[in-house]
Amino acid sequence: MNYRHSYHAGNFADVLKHVLQCVALDYLQQKDKPFWLLDTHAGIGMYDLTGEQAQKTGEAVEGIGRLLNRSDLPESIQRYVNLVREVNDPNQPEQLRWYPGSPWFSAQHLREQDQLTLCEMHREDSGALSENVRKEFPAAKQIKVLEHTNGYGALKALLPPPQKRGMVLIDPPFEQRDEFEQVVKALQEGVKRWATGIYAVWYPIKDPLTVGDFHQKVKSIPGVEKLFAVDLLIRAATDSSKLNGCGMLFINPPFGLTQQINDIMDYLTPILAQDRGAEYQSLWL
Numbered sequence: 001m002n003y004r005h006s007y008h009a010g011n012f013a014d015v016l017k018h019v020l021q022c023v024a025l026d027y028l029q030q031k032d033k034p035f036w037l038l039d040t041h042a043g044i045g046m047y048d049l050t051g052e053q054a055q056k057t058g059e060a061v062e063g064i065g066r067l068l069n070r071s072d073l074p075e076s077i078q079r080y081v082n083l084v085r086e087v088n089d090p091n092q093p094e095q096l097r098w099y100p101g102s103p104w105f106s107a108q109h110l111r112e113q114d115q116l117t118l119c120e121m122h123r124e125d126s127g128a129l130s131e132n133v134r135k136e137f138p139a140a141k142q143i144k145v146l147e148h149t150n151g152y153g154a155l156k157a158l159l160p161p162p163q164k165r166g167m168v169l170i171d172p173p174f175e176q177r178d179e180f181e182q183v184v185k186a187l188q189e190g191v192k193r194w195a196t197g198i199y200a201v202w203y204p205i206k207d208p209l210t211v212g213d214f215h216q217k218v219k220s221i222p223g224v225e226k227l228f229a230v231d232l233l234i235r236a237a238t239d240s241s242k243l244n245g246c247g248m249l250f251i252n253p254p255f256g257l258t259q260q261i262n263d264i265m266d267y268l269t270p271i272l273a274q275d276r277g278a279e280y281q282s283l284w285l
């Protein structure tokens, strides 16, 4: 396991993922009934953008950095930026030291009745995650960290949740060649146990054909009926050795999210573009 998210925290991919995660969570909050969230690949929860690893790539500059000075943010994106600002020094609004991870965005949306389960496989990172949950997160009592735990295995073991409503976020590092296959298998297991849950999967786009193949495989999983995807290219995908973009796949997407998505993507795509050929597509599969 070589992947460390601290090299990439706050990059364009995190922006897309966390904006859509927050919008989905906003919709879950609209009903009083409790919800449960499972984050299968949680990372450490809080990233120091001044740390050696983040500084080495500087990726946050082309991600969250491009949103900080905007005065025309749509409301949903403004809410996400506000959450990022909350963990930073209010006296230095142009400079971010910290970038929160998916566990923190989830934690910020928990009400008293809701629960969050976080899995992280990497031994040291999962220790750091537990530490951050204790120190930094609101609602820490409602959060369970499963340290050194395989998120795919947890998904199989924990579904269906007693709450009956909620979302599973699957955000693997994609450092293994068969990661797309593993995700398809995990979704098969998940949907078999909990057909009504929301599943949100982040994936990289190097070669769009691989992504098309992945979409089709998920579509053919028995029990998957409502499947929605949004793909962002930050440049034309002519060189498949590069990370040319990323996407999010939703099974049972919250109703409002799909209606809002084009406004969000119309705004984000030109801002996150890194070269010619930047574009997005959102579609029901």
Ligand code: SAM
Pocket (backbone or CB within 6 Å): 001, 003, 004, 005, 017, 040, 041, 042, 043, 044, 045, 100, 101, 102, 103, 119, 120, 121, 122, 125, 149, 150, 151, 152, 171, 172, 173
């Ligand atoms: N979701 C996080 C966020 O948005 O802040 C970032 C997660 S990062 C892309 C992927 C994480 O998954 C890494 O921290 C890695 O150590 C962890 N990981 C890799 N394989 C795993 C597995 N099978 N189960 C759980 N965690 C895993």
